Amino acid sequence: MIPTSSENIFRILVATDNHLGYAEKDAERGGDSFNTFREVLELAVEQNVDFVLLGGDLFHDNKPSTQCLVKCMELLKTYSFGDKSVEFELVSDPAENFPHLREPMVNFHNPNLNVGIPVFSIHGNHDDPVGLGHFCALDMISTAGLVNYFGRANNLQEINISPLLLVKGKAKLALYGLSAVKDDRLFRLFREEKVRMLRPREFPDDWYNVLVLHQNHVERPPYNYIREEFLDGFLDLVIWGHEHECKILPRESAQQYHVMQPGSSVATSLCEGEAVQKHVALLEINEENCIKPTALPLKTVRPFVFKTVSLADNVPMDVRTTDQVRASLVEEFLEKTVKEMITESLEQLTGHPRQPKKPLIRLRVDYTDERDLINVIRFGHRFEEEVANAYEILLFRKARKTEKACKE
Amino acid sequence: MIPTSSENIFRILVATDNHLGYAEKDAERGGDSFNTFREVLELAVEQNVDFVLLGGDLFHDNKPSTQCLVKCMELLKTYSFGDKSVEFELVSDPAENFPHLREPMVNFHNPNLNVGIPVFSIHGNHDDPVGLGHFCALDMISTAGLVNYFGRANNLQEINISPLLLVKGKAKLALYGLSAVKDDRLFRLFREEKVRMLRPREFPDDWYNVLVLHQNHVERPPYNYIREEFLDGFLDLVIWGHEHECKILPRESAQQYHVMQPGSSVATSLCEGEAVQKHVALLEINEENCIKPTALPLKTVRPFVFKTVSLADNVPMDVRTTDQVRASLVEEFLEKTVKEMITESLEQLTGHPRQPKKPLIRLRVDYTDERDLINVIRFGHRFEEEVANAYEILLFRKARKTEKACKE
Numbered sequence: 001m002i003p004t005s006s007e008n009i010f011r012i013l014v015a016t017d018n019h020l021g022y023a024e025k026d027a028e029r030g031g032d033s034f035n036t037f038r039e040v041l042e043l044a045v046e047q048n049v050d051f052v053l054l055g056g057d058l059f060h061d062n063k064p065s066t067q068c069l070v071k072c073m074e075l076l077k078t079y080s081f082g083d084k085s086v087e088f089e090l091v092s093d094p095a096e097n098f099p100h101l102r103e104p105m106v107n108f109h110n111p112n113l114n115v116g117i118p119v120f121s122i123h124g125n126h127d128d129p130v131g132l133g134h135f136c137a138l139d140m141i142s143t144a145g146l147v148n149y150f151g152r153a154n155n156l157q158e159i160n161i162s163p164l165l166l167v168k169g170k171a172k173l174a175l176y177g178l179s180a181v182k183d184d185r186l187f188r189l190f191r192e193e194k195v196r197m198l199r200p201r202e203f204p205d206d207w208y209n210v211l212v213l214h215q216n217h218v219e220r221p222p223y224n225y226i227r228e229e230f231l232d233g234f235l236d237l238v239i240w241g242h243e244h245e246c247k248i249l250p251r252e253s254a255q256q257y258h259v260m261q262p263g264s265s266v267a268t269s270l271c272e273g274e275a276v277q278k279h280v281a282l283l284e285i286n287e288e289n290c291i292k293p294t295a296l297p298l299k300t301v302r303p304f305v306f307k308t309v310s311l312a313d314n315v316p317m318d319v320r321t322t323d324q325v326r327a328s329l330v331e332e333f334l335e336k337t338v339k340e341m342i343t344e345s346l347e348q349l350t351g352h353p354r355q356p357k358k359p360l361i362r363l364r365v366d367y368t369d370e371r372d373l374i375n376v377i378r379f380g381h382r383f384e385e386e387v388a389n390a391y392e393i394l395l396f397r398k399a400r401k402t403e404k405a406c407k408e
Numbered sequence: 409m410i411p412t413s414s415e416n417i418f419r420i421l422v423a424t425d426n427h428l429g430y431a432e433k434d435a436e437r438g439g440d441s442f443n444t445f446r447e448v449l450e451l452a453v454e455q456n457v458d459f460v461l462l463g464g465d466l467f468h469d470n471k472p473s474t475q476c477l478v479k480c481m482e483l484l485k486t487y488s489f490g491d492k493s494v495e496f497e498l499v500s501d502p503a504e505n506f507p508h509l510r511e512p513m514v515n516f517h518n519p520n521l522n523v524g525i526p527v528f529s530i531h532g533n534h535d536d537p538v539g540l541g542h543f544c545a546l547d548m549i550s551t552a553g554l555v556n557y558f559g560r561a562n563n564l565q566e567i568n569i570s571p572l573l574l575v576k577g578k579a580k581l582a583l584y585g586l587s588a589v590k591d592d593r594l595f596r597l598f599r600e601e602k603v604r605m606l607r608p609r610e611f612p613d614d615w616y617n618v619l620v621l622h623q624n625h626v627e628r629p630p631y632n633y634i635r636e637e638f639l640d641g642f643l644d645l646v647i648w649g650h651e652h653e654c655k656i657l658p659r660e661s662a663q664q665y666h667v668m669q670p671g672s673s674v675a676t677s678l679c680e681g682e683a684v685q686k687h688v689a690l691l692e693i694n695e696e697n698c699i700k701p702t703a704l705p706l707k708t709v710r711p712f713v714f715k716t717v718s719l720a721d722n723v724p725m726d727v728r729t730t731d732q733v734r735a736s737l738v739e740e741f742l743e744k745t746v747k748e749m750i751t752e753s754l755e756q757l758t759g760h761p762r763q764p765k766k767p768l769i770r771l772r773v774d775y776t777d778e779r780d781l782i783n784v785i786r787f788g789h790r791f792e793e794e795v796a797n798a799y800e801i802l803l804f805r806k807a808r809k810t811e812k813a814c815k816e
């Protein structure tokens with residue numbers, strides 16, 4: 001049953017980092033990004049949302065293949081177009097919101113298009129403008145009327161962000177977009193107070209203020225991340241794209257605003273953060289500026305089990321053991337562990353008919369002795385039928401480093 | 409005043425080889441292809457046509473730049489979408505006409521799009537499918553709902569062409585499309601009688617039969633062209649894309665059918681055929697299967713003057729002349745000739761506000777003595793302000809060859 005839409009409550013489907021076209025040429029995994037993006041859009045329909053909000057990296061590549069663009073447009077056409085009526089209004093000036101478009105207009109105001117669930121997106125670092133005339137793939141699908149591409153800063157000396165002012169009955173949402181900018185440059189601009197979020201002229205305090213951006217969130221000193229304290233205190237919610245680990249339920253920052261980090265919808269690297277259960281969010285915002293975020297687990301995501309083992313702890317060194325015996329003990333142990341991980345991956349099967357069943361398995365192996373480095377390709381060969389990334393299962397690591405963030 | 413539409417007469421705007429993106433990076437000429445394609449679409453609106461028919465090479469490149477795709481989509485959205493009602497019907501099975509589409513459908517049947525003047529196109533050799541999944545730029549803009557991409561042969565062992573059956577009142581049009589295939593392969597398929605044009609099952613003789621194809625037309629023995637006698641005698645009109653010289657008014661072939669060669673809308677090579685006045689055609693077809701073709705001159709095309717001169721005829725050889733004096737006599741003569749050609753180019757100015765005025769000038773110079781080869785770049789330098797292709801004005805040629813066709 002489709003949830004009814006309340007006239008004074010925004011219902012927004014929030015997702016990010018869909019990375020369409022990721023590993024597109026991989027016979028096994030090539031369809032994963034599209035498969036789950038379809039699920040995201042299906043959820044938007046199921047949840048009867050007012051619009052979809054994407055936080056960048058919709059495309060994995062700056063210049064997506066024609067196939068990737070075709071598949072993306074097919075999906076958007078199927079789920080975003082349709083007879084559902086759009087129940088909110090844009091009351092800000094589209095010329096201020098979309099200065100990069102020749103005809104600044106939201107697609108649901110185009111009389112020649114029948115848009116049911118509009119999609120809004122900023123660009124990420126993977127799909128930012130490049131080349132002749134400085135266009136990006138979002139320009140293309142926005143020209144086709146399939147998305148509303150916003151938050152593009154054309155002047156990188158000084159960034160002024162005009163919010164999309166969206167009104168649904170008595171609910172009022174000011175949506176600020178900041179597409180990906182090189183972290184160190186943006187860091188500097190923030191420090192020099194050259195990033196300004198413009199407030200609505202009328203009743204500036206009545207609005208619920210959301211910023212969506214696509215930057216490093218995890219600290220990468222000195223300048224390669226954006227500090228939460230940079231962001232204006234008037235904001236109510238910051239939706240943070242780019243970081244692929246799903247931390248979707250908002251937590252309060254020291255600056256009062258809440259931070260939601262939806263994470264990617266497809267694993268583009270075999271790191272620990274990508275193995276966390278992936279979600280999108282249903283975000284409800286009412287006329288009292290209260291929000292209700294609901295995490296919606298994605299059920300078409302390929303199972304991914306990540307584990308770290310130490311050879312020292314598991315294959316005790318015995319000085320009397322020959323190298324050859326030692327190697328087979330290591331190999332035996334790793335093989336047993338991978339088999340356990342494959343079994344563990346079954347727990348991630350959701351029963352969704354489109355979920356691919358062959359898991360991603362990544363076993364990080366801490367070692368101390370170079371002689372324990374077994375051949376990763378040869379090892380992978382035996383798992384070719386069972387594991388989607390058979391030849392990249394093992395990752396040997398000499399010394400334990402600090403945990404890294406999962407971003408792309 | 410917009411011509412009225414008669415309910416039993418098809419009005420079709422026929423154009424081909426628009427080569428969008430040609431010389432896109434050239435500061436002077438980069439906009440030419442878009443500029444004239446806009447004119448073509450404006451003519452479609454002005455002439456109140458039922459649809460636009462394109463004969464391939466809509467794009468100059470297999471992988472057009474994002475800018476090129478954005479510009480193309482902007483134009484199609486502006487002129488093809490709108491409130492004009494589509495007054496003809498497609499009565500054939502779209503699944504047979506568009507087997508390469510996931511959802512075979514003409515865009516004016518899509519309930520979410522408001523199409524006023526549909527555009528139909530085959531692909532040419534410049535914009536044929538390549539790469540992953542075998543997609544082309546037409547797939548993209550057709551997925552976006554901006555064109556109807558037809559005539560794509562997926563099986564190159566045997567080609568069966570299902571016509572689009574279009575009905576407007578009592579007028580009945582069977583439209584066969586054959587997108588570009590390598591000439592020698594197609595030559596062989598024709599000779600082996602493996603190219604079949606399927607006739608409508610009901611009242612096969614009632615239809616006016618048009619084939620649009622994109623192949624070499626001018627003889628290039630032994631196999632690199634398509635012979636007119638290959639094409640079925642039941643055809644009434646063949647619209648021949650790929651050849652860039654405009655020969656738009658139909659002439660009768662030995663096989664009874666008529667042949668229309670619209671030619672390109674932008675000069676992509678500096679050959680004689682491209683200097684011929686460019687046109688598109690308004691093609692009217694009535695219920696008696698009579699046609700009325702009208703050549704519509706394109707007024708935004710950059711002036712182009714082509715001339716051949718012989719040094720032997722113009723700069724008489726005198727054995728007593730030193731090499732240096734001889735060189736300056738040659739240069740003087742060529743400079744004078746180019747200046748005359750620039751003056752001549754003024755006759756091609758149409759007064760259209762968007763026509764670029766800086767002409768293309770190509771002077772082919774027949775020479776006999778190697779010492780007469782002056783430096784083309786240095787020569788061009790003095791015309792930089794006056795000629796769009798200053799550094800490519802002169803083309804030296806040793807022996808007179810036979811005329812070549814102008815195609816791309």
Ligand SMILES: [Mn+2]
Pocket residue numbers: 057124125126214241242243407408
């Ligand atoms: Mn990113």
Ligand SMILES: [Mn+2]
Pocket residue numbers: 017019056057124126242243244264407408
């Ligand atoms: Mn990403």
Ligand SMILES: [Mn+2]
Pocket residue numbers: 465532533534622649650651815816
């Ligand atoms: Mn061609």
Ligand SMILES: [Mn+2]
Pocket residue numbers: 425427464465532534650651652672815816
């Ligand atoms: Mn051509």
